[in-house]
Amino acid sequence: MSIIAYIESSNREPKKSAYEVISYAKNISEQLSAELIVVAINVDKTNEISNYGPDKIIVVNNQSIKNFNPKIYAEVIYQICIKNSTNHVILGGGADSKFLAPILSIKLDAGYVSNVVGAPSNYEPFTVKRTSFSNKSFCDVSISSKNKIISISSNSFEKKKIRSNPEIIEFDAEIPDSKITQASVDLSKGNISIADADIVVSAGRGMKGPENWHLIENLASTLNAATACSKPVSDLGWRPHSEHVGQTGKPVATNLYIAIGISGAIQHLAGVSSSKVKVVINNDPEAPFFKAADYGIVGDAFEVVPKLNEKLKAFKAENN
Amino acid sequence: MKILVCISCVPDTTSKINFTNNDTDFDTNGVQFVINPNDEFGLTRAMWFKEKNNASIDVINVGEQSNETVLRKALAIGADRAIRIDSKAIDSYQVAKNISNFIKEKSYDLIIAGRESIDYNGSMVPGMISEILNINFITNCVSLEINGSNATAKREMEGGIETLTCELPLIIGGQKGLVEESDLKIPNMRGIMQARQKPLDVIAPDQSEFKTKTHKFFKPEDKKEIKMVDPDNLDKLIDLLHNEAKVI
Numbered sequence: 406m407s408i409i410a411y412i413e414s415s416n417r418e419p420k421k422s423a424y425e426v427i428s429y430a431k432n433i434s435e436q437l438s439a440e441l442i443v444v445a446i447n448v449d450k451t452n453e454i455s456n457y458g459p460d461k462i463i464v465v466n467n468q469s470i471k472n473f474n475p476k477i478y479a480e481v482i483y484q485i486c487i488k489n490s491t492n493h494v495i496l497g498g499g500a501d502s503k504f505l506a507p508i509l510s511i512k513l514d515a516g517y518v519s520n521v522v523g524a525p526s527n528y529e530p531f532t533v534k535r536t537s538f539s540n541k542s543f544c545d546v547s548i549s550s551k552n553k554i555i556s557i558s559s560n561s562f563e564k565k566k567i568r569s570n571p572e573i574i575e576f577d578a579e580i581p582d583s584k585i586t587q588a589s590v591d592l593s594k595g596n597i598s599i600a601d602a603d604i605v606v607s608a609g610r611g612m613k614g615p616e617n618w619h620l621i622e623n624l625a626s627t628l629n630a631a632t633a634c635s636k637p638v639s640d641l642g643w644r645p646h647s648e649h650v651g652q653t654g655k656p657v658a659t660n661l662y663i664a665i666g667i668s669g670a671i672q673h674l675a676g677v678s679s680s681k682v683k684v685v686i687n688n689d690p691e692a693p694f695f696k697a698a699d700y701g702i703v704g705d706a707f708e709v710v711p712k713l714n715e716k717l718k719a720f721k722a723e724n725n
Numbered sequence: 726m727k728i729l730v731c732i733s734c735v736p737d738t739t740s741k742i743n744f745t746n747n748d749t750d751f752d753t754n755g756v757q758f759v760i761n762p763n764d765e766f767g768l769t770r771a772m773w774f775k776e777k778n779n780a781s782i783d784v785i786n787v788g789e790q791s792n793e794t795v796l797r798k799a800l801a802i803g804a805d806r807a808i809r810i811d812s813k814a815i816d817s818y819q820v821a822k823n824i825s826n827f828i829k830e831k832s833y834d835l836i837i838a839g840r841e842s843i844d845y846n847g848s849m850v851p852g853m854i855s856e857i858l859n860i861n862f863i864t865n866c867v868s869l870e871i872n873g874s875n876a877t878a879k880r881e882m883e884g885g886i887e888t889l890t891c892e893l894p895l896i897i898g899g900q901k902g903l904v905e906e907s908d909l910k911i912p913n914m915r916g917i918m919q920a921r922q923k924p925l926d927v928i929a930p931d932q933s934e935f936k937t938k939t940h941k942f943f944k945p946e947d948k949k950e951i952k953m954v955d956p957d958n959l960d961k962l963i964d965l966l967h968n969e970a971k972v973i
């Protein structure tokens with residue numbers, strides 16, 4: 406029996422989320438005395454992976470699948486599962502993992518639970534806690550099938566360093582033909598994605614117009630943060646849709662979420678409430694967001710944000 | 726062109742989320758159910774294909790009779806026919822299996838579902854259907870054009886957008902961008918009247934296997950008291966974020 410932790414990569418390196426996924430899988434492998442196998446596609450830098458205790462690292466290096474393709478990636482992982490008698494596959498909450506997981510679940514005839522936020526609370530039946538109703542609640546879900554797939558929410562499980570000396574195996578996967586062609590890719594320049602960021606600076610209609618967003622971008626750049634916005638801001642075309650966060654936009658689960666000129670409507674809060682620490686800057690002391698935040702400043706964003714940025718720059722200069 | 730739109734019926738986004746039966750069931754008391762927002766963007770896109778390419782639109786839901794109000798709304802927006810598979814939705818697998826069984830003998834060119842539903846947020850049903858039926862699948866889909874038997878779609882990925890092409894049939898997980906918020910239509914009186922005459926077929930589920938089961942719901946713990954910081958004392962905020970919260 407074995408457990409697979411599938412990790413996403415970028416530029417041939419594991420993504421930050423990888424270590425959370427491996428730690429989650431490591432915990433299960435210890436409970437079940439099963440072998441832990443980390444599976445990575447097109448990755449060279451496997452050193453750091455060994456700090457999280459896998460027994461094996463299986464790498465698939467193949468130029469023909471350098472672009473992510475969910476059907477092909479699911480097929481490759483499936484082949485590895487079959488070869489290694491795998492019953493549990495653990496993935497992260499990244500867009501690619503969530504794209505391929507339902508496909509893999511059918512191949513493996515596995516029960517699949519996504520948005521998982523805690524280690525299994527029970528193994529008979531196998532039970533995990535996940536978010537539901539867009540973070541307005543949680544629920545315990547059990548999986549009854551023999552094979553199981555778990556996709557964990559980012560920032561929900563602690564990384565734990567356990568040094569191991571894994572065998573590294575190159576797997577020669579059979580690659581099926583793709584029926585979908587990538588015609589082009591448009592990468593957003595220089596920005597940190599909301600999913601990858603430790604800090605997100607988010608702004609709402611209180612910023613009055615797109616011409617004022619340099620204040621938000623400057624603050625984000627000082628903090629090495631991603632930028633996000635409320636729904637009306639993207640609907641008005643002030644910012645791209647990819648920045649829309651909330652119940653109907655992207656979920657946010659960062660360490661620090663700074664909300665500027667955002668009222669804190671229920672749909673907005675639903676999507677961002679899993680962030681660990683929330684700071685609100687709003688000139689209306691009655692804004693509902695103050696009820697859901699950790700730190701608050703009642704003040705005019707146009708004054709507070711530039712001042713805060715200067716002070717943070719000084720702080721960063723001192724602490725680096 | 727034949728289009729099938731998968732509709733999930735979800736609590737209105739402003740709903741208070743409460744539970745009953747010892748926290749084992751969602752409390753529907755006083756809750757208004759609506760078309761899942763991601764599905765509504767898809768349905769609206771389908772309407773565009775109906776007007777431009779003369780497509781026909783069926784909508785489908787796996788659920789209980791109470792969902793018919795929401796299906797009637799989809800008919801009022803402009804779908805031609807609604808299908809309800811008469812079964813309580815237990816998990817995504819059971820829903821995907823039933824919808825796939827329905828699709829199997831039909832010849833839909835395009836199947837539109839949402840990227841995720843806003844109740845269980847699973848992001849599972851369209852992907853599962855695509856694998857059960859072995860058809861092309863694109864999720865986080867923010868743009869879709871059809872030209873004859875070819876589709877061109879844009880997918881939002883982490884850090885950018887990719888443009889993908891493939892042949893029909895195709896199933897997508899749609900979201901905002903397929904159409905804009907301002908394109909969404911509130912059904913007019915005529916649409917609502919017509920919807921009453923349109924077929925809403927109820928069919929029996931042909932399989933009821935599920936693989937996961939929800940046991941108990943929890944509400945998030947109460948938030949601790951907020952700490953207010955004077956806008957003239959921003960050093961205090963930096964101190965709190967650095968020394969207390971340890972996030973910078």
Ligand SMILES: Cc1cc2nc3c(=O)[nH]c(=O)nc-3n(C[C@H](O)[C@H](O)[C@H](O)COP(=O)(O)OP(=O)(O)OC[C@H]3O[C@@H](n4cnc5c(N)ncnc54)[C@H](O)[C@@H]3O)c2cc1C
Nearest residue numbers: 609610611635636651652653654666667668670688689706
């Ligand atoms: C079906 C549905 C789904 C939705 N999904 C989402 C979602 O996913 N995400 C989302 O964000 N919203 C969503 N909404 C919209 C949501 O209900 C709110 O309308 C929206 O979040 C409000 O955005 P806002 O806070 O930017 O704007 P507003 O509510 O207009 O708030 C602006 C805030 O800025 C403050 N302000 C003004 N001037 C200043 C200043 N100079 N300095 C500091 N503060 C200032 C004001 O006090 C106010 O609190 C959804 C709505 C519906 C109906």
